Amino acid sequence: MTSPAGRLRRIAMAGGHAGVLVFFITFLAFPFYWMLMTTFKTTIDLHDVNKNPYLFNEPPTLEHLKVLFEDTQYLQWLINTGAVGVAVVVITLVLAVPAGYALARMTGPWAQTLGIAIFLTYLVPPTILFIPFARIIAVLGLQDSLWSLVLVYPSFTVPFCTWLLMGFFKAIPRDLEDAAMIDGLSRFGAFVKVVLPISIAGLLTVVIFAFTLVTQEFVYGVTFITSSQSYTVSVGVPTFLVRGDVYFWGSMMGACLIASVPIAIIYNFFVDRFVVGFTVGAVK
Amino acid sequence: MTTVTTAAMTAAVGRRTRLADNERWLWRLMLAPAILYIVLVVGFPFFLSLFYSVSNVTVGSRDMGFVGLENFHRVIDSRTFWTALRNTLIFTIVSQFFVLVFANMLAMALSTDFRGKWVVRLLILLPWVAPISLGSIGWLWIFDSIYSVINWTGQALRILGPTEWPIWLGQPNLAMASIIIVQIWRIVPLATVIILAGLTSIPQDIHDAAEVDGAGFWRHTLQITFPLLLPITLVAVLFGVIFTFTDMIVVFVLTRGGPYDTTQVLATWAFFTGIQGGDLAGGAAVSLFLFPVLVAVAIVFLMLARRAEVT
Numbered sequence: 292m293t294s295p296a297g298r299l300r301r302i303a304m305a306g307g308h309a310g311v312l313v314f315f316i317t318f319l320a321f322p323f324y325w326m327l328m329t330t331f332k333t334t335i336d337l338h339d340v341n342k343n344p345y346l347f348n349e350p351p352t353l354e355h356l357k358v359l360f361e362d363t364q365y366l367q368w369l370i371n372t373g374a375v376g377v378a379v380v381v382i383t384l385v386l387a388v389p390a391g392y393a394l395a396r397m398t399g400p401w402a403q404t405l406g407i408a409i410f411l412t413y414l415v416p417p418t419i420l421f422i423p424f425a426r427i428i429a430v431l432g433l434q435d436s437l438w439s440l441v442l443v444y445p446s447f448t449v450p451f452c453t454w455l456l457m458g459f460f461k462a463i464p465r466d467l468e469d470a471a472m473i474d475g476l477s478r479f480g481a482f483v484k485v486v487l488p489i490s491i492a493g494l495l496t497v498v499i500f501a502f503t504l505v506t507q508e509f510v511y512g513v514t515f516i517t518s519s520q521s522y523t524v525s526v527g528v529p530t531f532l533v534r535g536d537v538y539f540w541g542s543m544m545g546a547c548l549i550a551s552v553p554i555a556i557i558y559n560f561f562v563d564r565f566v567v568g569f570t571v572g573a574v575k
Numbered sequence: 576m577t578t579v580t581t582a583a584m585t586a587a588v589g590r591r592t593r594l595a596d597n598e599r600w601l602w603r604l605m606l607a608p609a610i611l612y613i614v615l616v617v618g619f620p621f622f623l624s625l626f627y628s629v630s631n632v633t634v635g636s637r638d639m640g641f642v643g644l645e646n647f648h649r650v651i652d653s654r655t656f657w658t659a660l661r662n663t664l665i666f667t668i669v670s671q672f673f674v675l676v677f678a679n680m681l682a683m684a685l686s687t688d689f690r691g692k693w694v695v696r697l698l699i700l701l702p703w704v705a706p707i708s709l710g711s712i713g714w715l716w717i718f719d720s721i722y723s724v725i726n727w728t729g730q731a732l733r734i735l736g737p738t739e740w741p742i743w744l745g746q747p748n749l750a751m752a753s754i755i756i757v758q759i760w761r762i763v764p765l766a767t768v769i770i771l772a773g774l775t776s777i778p779q780d781i782h783d784a785a786e787v788d789g790a791g792f793w794r795h796t797l798q799i800t801f802p803l804l805l806p807i808t809l810v811a812v813l814f815g816v817i818f819t820f821t822d823m824i825v826v827f828v829l830t831r832g833g834p835y836d837t838t839q840v841l842a843t844w845a846f847f848t849g850i851q852g853g854d855l856a857g858g859a860a861v862s863l864f865l866f867p868v869l870v871a872v873a874i875v876f877l878m879l880a881r882r883a884e885v886t
Contacts, residue, residue: 308687315677316698319701320699323705326716344727386608386612389606396602403880405606409609409613414876418821418822418846418865419821419865420617420621422624423859424620426855427623442616449613503704510823510824547705550709554704554705555700559696570769
C-alpha cells in the first residue's frame with residue numbers, strides 16, 4: 292500500500308474523484324448561481340459587456356426584486372401556485388391513499404398488474420393529452436380558471452402517488468392490522484386507526500411529491516390559461532415576463548430563484564423515497 | 576318505538592361492519608375512485624385524441640366531421656413533420672447518450688463517503704427539482720445573444736477569438752446543441768440518483784470478493800459493477816427517453832422551434848399546430864406520433880417489473 296506507485300495511484304484516484312465532482316457541480320448548479328448574481332446586479336452592470344460579469348462592478352441592488360413584487364403579478368402567481376398545489380394534494384390524498392392501500396393488501400395476480408397499469412398512466416405525457424383537454428376545458432367553461440388545473444393535475448399525481456403509497460403500505464406488517472382486528476376493529480377501521488397513523492412519513496412524501504409536480508407543470512398551464520392573473524409561477528415567468536422586446540433579466544432571475552430553491556431543498560429530504568418508487572422494484 | 580330504532584340501527588351498523596370487513600368489496604370500493612378518476616382524465620382524453628386525429632375539429636367551430644386518415648396524410652406530407660421527427664430523434668438520442676455517461680460517472684463519484692456530501696447532492700439535484708420552465712429561463716439568459724456569460728468566459732480564457740461571438744440560440748446547429756445541453760442538464764440529476772440507488776444496493780461482499788481476487792478499478796467497474804447495474808440503468812434510460820421524447824418545455828422556452836424549425840420537435844409542433852393554430856385535429860395527429868415510443872417504454876417497464884417479481 293505504501294509503495295510509491297500505490298500512493299501515486301491513490302492520489303490520482305482522489306484527484307479524479309474531486310475533478311468529476313467539481314465539473315458536475317459547476318455544470319449543474321451554475322445556472323442557479325448565475326440567477327443569484329443577476330438578481331442583485333444593477334441593470335447598468337448587467338448590460339456592460341466590457342466588464343467582468345462574475346463581479347459586482349456596481350454595488351448590489353434590491354431594485355429587481357422590488358420591481359418583481361410591486362410591478363408584476365409575481366406574488367399573485369405564487370399564491371395561485373400554492374392554492375392549486377393544496378387543492379391537488381388534497382384530491383391526490385383522497386384518491387391515492389385508499390387505492391394504494393387496497394393494492395398493497397389485495398391478493399391474487401390482478402393486484403400487481405393493476406398496480407403497474409396505474410403506474411404506467413403516469414408516463415402518458417401531457418403533450419399527448421393537451422389537445423383533447425383544450426376542448427374539454429373549453430366545453431366545461433374553465434378556460435383561464437385555476438379550476439382547470441385542479442381538475443387536470445391529478446391525472447399525473449394520482450397514478451404515481453398511488454404507486455408510491457402501495458410500496459409504503461406493503462412495508463407495514465399485516466400482523467399489526469390482524470392484532471387490531473382481534474381487538475374489535477373492522478378491516479377498514481384497522482386501516483384508518485392503525486395503518487394511517489404509522490404511515491405519516493409516506494403520506495408526507497406524497498404531499499411533497501404532488502406539490503412539486505404541480506409547481507413544475509407547464510404544458511397544461513400554458514394551454515388552458517391565457518389571462519395573466521391566473522398564471523402559476525412556472526407558466527407566468529416564461530410567458531409573461533418575456534413578452535415584448537425588453538427582458539427584465541434581474542427580475543426574471545429573481546423570480547426563477549425564489550420559486551426554485553425552497554422546493555429543491557424540501558425535495559432533497561425525500562429523494563431516496565422517490566427513487567424507490569421510480570425504479571419499479573428493480574432495486575430492492 | 577325506541578326498540579325498533581335501536582334494532583334498525585344495530586342492523587345498519589351490522590351491515591356497515593360487514594361491508595367494512597368484507598375484503599373483496601372493501602378493496603373494490605377503495606380502488607374505484609382513483610381508477611374512475613384516472614379513466615376520466617387520462618383514458619377519456621386519450622381516446623378523444625384518437626378520435627380528433629380522424630376528424631376535422633378546430634378550436635372555434637362546433638362542427639366535427641369524420642375525415643379518415645386525411646390529417647395523417649397532411650402531417651406526413653408536410654416538410655416540418657420530417658424535420659420535427661428528425662430533430663426529436665437527435666434531441667433524444669444525443670442527450671440520453673450523454674446522460675448515461677455523465678450519470679454513471681457522477682453516481683460513482685457520489686457512492687463514496689466524503690465531507691459535505693449532503694450539500695453536493697443538493698446542488699446536483701437542483702436542475703431536476705426546480706421547475707424546468709424556470710431553469711430554462713436561466714439558460715435563456717446564459718445563452719443571450721449579447722450578454723452570454725459563456726462567450727465572455729470563452730474570450731477571457733482565449734478559447735474564443737476576440738471577434739468570435741457565437742449566437743447560441745440563433746444559429747441552427749448551435750441552437751440544437753443548446754437545447755440538448757439543457758436537456759442533459761435537466762435529466763442527469765434524475766439518472767444519477769437512480770443509478771446511485773442501484774450502486775448502493777450491490778452487496779458489499781461482491782466488492783470485497785473482487786478486491787480479494789485482485790480486480791483493479793477498471794476491471795472491477797466494467798466486469799462487476801456495470802453488469803449488476805444493467806437493470807437499474809435501463810430504468811434511468813427509460814425515464815430519460817420518456818421525459819425527453821415527449822417534452823416541449825425546453826424547446827418552447829429557449830427557441831420556440833426556431834431558427835427556421837431547426838429545433839422544432841414533435842411536441843412543440845403539436846402545440847403550435849393544435850393550440851396556437853387552433854387546428855386540434857392536426858395537432859392530435861402530430862402528438863399521436865409520440866405514442867409508439869410510449870408503448871415501447873411501457874413494455875420494457877412491464878418486463879422489468881415481472882423480472883423483479885420473480886427474483
